[in-house]
Structures are given as structure tokens and as C-alpha cells.
Amino acid sequence: xxxKLKQLAHVCIFARDVEETRRFYEDVLGMKTVFNFTRExxxxxxxxxxxNRTFVEVFENASAEYSGKNQINHLCLEVEDLEEAxxxxxxxxxxxxxxxxxxxxxxxxxxxxxxxxxxxxxxxTDASVQFTGGDxxxxx
Numbered sequence: 001x002x003x004k005l006k007q008l009a010h011v012c013i014f015a016r017d018v019e020e021t022r023r024f025y026e027d028v029l030g031m032k033t034v035f036n037f038t039r040e041x042x043x044x045x046x047x048x049x050x051x052n053r054t055f056v057e058v059f060e061n062a063s064a065e066y067s068g069k070n071q072i073n074h075l076c077l078e079v080e081d082l083e084e085a086x087x088x089x090x091x092x093x094x095x096x097x098x099x100x101x102x103x104x105x106x107x108x109x110x111x112x113x114x115x116x117x118x119x120x121x122x123x124x125t126d127a128s129v130q131f132t133g134g135d136x137x138x139x140x
Contacts, residue, residue: 008054010047011075013117014061018043020114021058028092028111029077029119031056050077066116074110074118082107082123096121103136104129 015021025031025048034055037045045059056075079085082099086109089096097110105127111119129136 007052010050010055010057011072012057012059013072013075013113013115014064015058015115016060016062016064017114018045018058018060022046022048024114025056025058028089028094030088064115072117074120076120076122078122078124080123082109082121085109085121101125103139105132106130 013021022033026033031048031050034047034049036043037047037059043060045057048056048058050056086096086099089111094111099107099109102108105125106129107123107125109121111121113119124130
């Protein structure tokens with residue numbers, strides 16, 4: 001009997017500063033805190049709603065360091081309108097990469113959270129291979 005997966009439940013990241021991280025995900029990306037993790041009255045983490053029963057889980061870790069060799073390469077958030085998302089993020093003093101169409105026929109732009117976690121902002125197209133299938137040749 002095969003395991004029947006429904007969807008990604010959450011991605012967990014470490015944060016050097018939980019409040020700065022919360023501000024980024026709430027103010028820049030528009031996510032809402034669902035609940036907090038506390039221990040002896042001290043906030044040490046929280047869950048953010050990423051839509052459709054998916055979440056980003058954040059835990060305090062003052063010594064967290066991120067690099068291209070870390071366990072989490074990036075998290076990807078689907079947006080309705082990439083140009084609008086990029087414009088909003090710029091109003092928050094953050095400069096995303098220019099939107100470009102990937103080899104999978106989806107639009108993408110990139111930012112980093114305050115901890116250095118890479119975030120891909122994603123907008124599907126009618127030609128997105130995620131829906132049409134087939135193989136694509138990577139250009140990176």
C-alpha cells in the first residue's frame with residue numbers, strides 16, 4: 001500500500017530574530033500568524049498561514065546560519081500576480097530579482113528573508129509544465 005500524500009503541510013525555518021522574521025513574513029509577504037509557540041511565557045516560534053492548509057513554521061535559533069549548502073534550499077510561494085507582488089515588496093525596502101520566466105514556463109522572482117532563507121515567488125501560466133507535463137532542459 002502506497003503512502004497517499006495530499007500536499008506540503010509546512011516548511012520549517014530557523015530565525016535569529018523571531019520578531020524581525022514575523023514582521024517580514026507578515027508585512028512583506030502578507031502572511032498571517034496562526035499561532036505562537038511559547039515556553040515558560042517566552043515566544044520561541046510561530047506558524048504562518050501560506051494558504052490552502054500550508055504553513056511556514058518558524059523557530060528561534062540565534063546561531064542559525066544559511067548558505068547555499070544548507071538543508072533548506074528555498075521555499076516557494078505561489079502568488080496571483082507576480083508584478084504586483086514585486087511592487088509591494090519594493091515598498092517594504094526590499095529589492096527582489098527581476099521577474100523572469102523559468103524553463104518550466106512559470107514566472108518567478110526571488111528575495112531573502114531576514115535570516116538568509118531564499119524565497120521564490122511563483123506565478124503559474126497556462127503553459128506551466130507543472131500542469132502540461134513533459135521534460136524541460138535546465139538552463140542553470
